[in-house]
Amino acid sequence: LAKTTQPISMDSYEGQEVNITCSHNNIATNDYITWYQQFPSQGPRFIIQGYKTKVTNEVASLFIPADRKSSTLSLPRVSLSDTAVYYCLVGALLDSNYQLIWGAGTKLIIKP
């Protein structure tokens, strides 16, 4: 069964680096890995997308090992406003059928 797996929740403190890992064993060969951030009662918001190795933008980095069966979202210096749910999204092949698979989300709580 194709699925993605993320930790249900994480806690951290302001100024710390936070790493959230998503496992996706059945990722499709040509598909990207995308991470989203969602605040309560809002739609998810795109954070970062990558295919392999490392991608960095102004808000996060994404680390993808060579086998692409997992990915790690890295938030460099978190603040209270980074408290949100973070989702990974990948495309996966199951019995030759392509599916977009969302993780169940990681609830990140940042403490002062």
Added chain:
Amino acid sequence: SQTIHQWPATLVQPVGSPLSLECTVEGTSNPNLYWYRQAAGRGLQLLFYSIGIDQISSEVPQNLSASRPQDRQFILSSKKLLLSDSGFYLCAWSVAGDGYTFGSGTRLTVV
């Protein structure tokens, strides 16, 4: 720039009543359009997606239907709502190779 509009923001409907949620996209042509549902504290469930006018694919058998009468309009409907239809409904669009852009969502409570 591309924008996505979704309304209403909140809706309370009695069991058995009809439903119509509308989503429109601006600033892009021929987008892929999606309806997702999110139960309280849960992840995203894809309900429908559309690659073009009148081209709708259903991911989950249910009490809902979707239509795309115009290129940038996507409508989610039900003839008779059930209690289990309560949730947070999200419209999204994408263009091939890019990520999703989500609307602000509609919180539906069926009573």
